[in-house]
Amino acid sequence: MNRATPATAPRTASRRLTSRDLALVAVFAGIMAALGAIPAFTPAGLTVPITAQSMGAMLAGAVIGARRGALSMLVFLALVAVGLPLLAGGRGGLAVFEGPSVGFIVGFPVAALVVGLLTELRGAPYTLEWGIPATVVGGIVVLYTFGVAGMMWRADLAFDAAWKAALAFLPGDLVKAVVAAFVARGVHAGYPGLLRVRGARAERQSAAV
Amino acid sequence: MSLGLYRPGRSLLHRAPAWSKLLLLLAAGASSFLLDRPWQVASALAAVVLGYAVAGVPPGVMLRQARPLVWILAAVAFFHVLASGWERAFVVVGVLLALVLLAALVTLTTRTADLLDVLVAWMRPLRVVGVDPERVGLLLALAIRSVPVVVGLGQEVRDAQRARGLGASPRAYAVPLVIRSLRHADELGEALAARGVDD
Numbered sequence: 001m002n003r004a005t006p007a008t009a010p011r012t013a014s015r016r017l018t019s020r021d022l023a024l025v026a027v028f029a030g031i032m033a034a035l036g037a038i039p040a041f042t043p044a045g046l047t048v049p050i051t052a053q054s055m056g057a058m059l060a061g062a063v064i065g066a067r068r069g070a071l072s073m074l075v076f077l078a079l080v081a082v083g084l085p086l087l088a089g090g091r092g093g094l095a096v097f098e099g100p101s102v103g104f105i106v107g108f109p110v111a112a113l114v115v116g117l118l119t120e121l122r123g124a125p126y127t128l129e130w131g132i133p134a135t136v137v138g139g140i141v142v143l144y145t146f147g148v149a150g151m152m153w154r155a156d157l158a159f160d161a162a163w164k165a166a167l168a169f170l171p172g173d174l175v176k177a178v179v180a181a182f183v184a185r186g187v188h189a190g191y192p193g194l195l196r197v198r199g200a201r202a203e204r205q206s207a208a209v
Numbered sequence: 210m211s212l213g214l215y216r217p218g219r220s221l222l223h224r225a226p227a228w229s230k231l232l233l234l235l236a237a238g239a240s241s242f243l244l245d246r247p248w249q250v251a252s253a254l255a256a257v258v259l260g261y262a263v264a265g266v267p268p269g270v271m272l273r274q275a276r277p278l279v280w281i282l283a284a285v286a287f288f289h290v291l292a293s294g295w296e297r298a299f300v301v302v303g304v305l306l307a308l309v310l311l312a313a314l315v316t317l318t319t320r321t322a323d324l325l326d327v328l329v330a331w332m333r334p335l336r337v338v339g340v341d342p343e344r345v346g347l348l349l350a351l352a353i354r355s356v357p358v359v360v361g362l363g364q365e366v367r368d369a370q371r372a373r374g375l376g377a378s379p380r381a382y383a384v385p386l387v388i389r390s391l392r393h394a395d396e397l398g399e400a401l402a403a404r405g406v407d408d
Contacts, residue, residue, distance in 0.1 A: 026394075037360055079352055
């Protein structure tokens with residue numbers, strides 16, 4: 001169980017995935033599936049139940065970075081497409097890609113990519129004041145863009161109607177974006193080395209959990 | 210692979226090669242915008258239901274495929290009835306339902322392993338942009354194996370929480386789950402490196 005392998009070697013676009021990258025991508029696809037197995041819970045004051053799964057896309061970007069995070073979501077979607085019932089509520093198969101919520105599902109890799117890019121931009125130490133905006137931009141702004149486009153396409157809704165339909169999920173997703181950032185901070189504190197340390201100006205204020 | 214949604218059978222649809230069913234589904238999806246009359250949509254729905262009959266899938270199982278969509282479809286129908294009338298609502302909801310049922314039919318009649326093979330085969334043209342289909346196949350196999358491993362780790366975390374009398378807090382569950390999974394990934398990565406995956 002050594003962690004000698006540097007997690008963030010200098011990256012170039014065509015850099016081959018190392019065996020550690022492959023393992024992280026595969027395991028994060030597994031985490032996404034495990035989050036789908038958590039029963040939905042409804043926090044006080046909210047009417048829309050929250051499934052833990054859409055947190056997975058934000059977590060993937062915030063924990064293992066843009067490239068590996070986006071890849072893990074692609075792998076997860078591939079497993080769903082070939083017929084494994086891994087989406088929350090035991091859904092799976094090709095049918096989910098024909099339904100009206102297709103945009104929210106195919107948006108997972110892009111959401112992870114954006115959260116990861118923003119997270120890597122700042123580097124270690126992971127802070128909530130940078131992490132929460134990152135999960136909100138990637139996990140809500142970007143994901144909803146795909147989701148709304150999907151509803152306009154599949155359900156033939158006007159932009160206005162699609163946008164308002166998505167709004168019902170916003171309170172729950174805001175909670176998830178915040179929880180995802182808290183979780184990412186806890187993970188980076190307990191398992192350092194995944195983010196590149198940001199030069200000399202490492203602020204200590206929220207490095208400890 | 211008993212985890213999947215596949216239902217074993219010996220029908221024509223079960224025996225058809227996976228790639229042909231996927232192509233049919235893609236073609237159906239791409240041409241669905243051509244359907245804009247209620248009778249056309251009704252025929253498409255009838256054709257899909259006929260497909261279920263040919264595949265020998267019981268009606269109950271077919272209805273179960275549509276169940277997650279009921280509320281969404283009702284909302285979409287309601288919106289379209291208000292915005293442009295019954296006819297439009299029937300066309301939009303009918304096309305959605307037909308495509309979802311068709312896609313589910315492909316999933317029900319095709320083995321997960323066969324779909325994986327098609328997926329890897331269709332990756333071959335991506336070789337030119339540096340995608341190695343063999344590694345894609347390895348990655349998918351690793352991910353499938355990781356699902357029960359991570360679910361098992363999640364069970365351990367939950368048991369540990371319960372033993373310490375902690376309630377269900379998403380953070381207290383997710384942080385140890387992710388960290389344990391990352392440590393598992395370390396071991397998995399070393400095992401892969403030892404087998405020469407990096408060479």
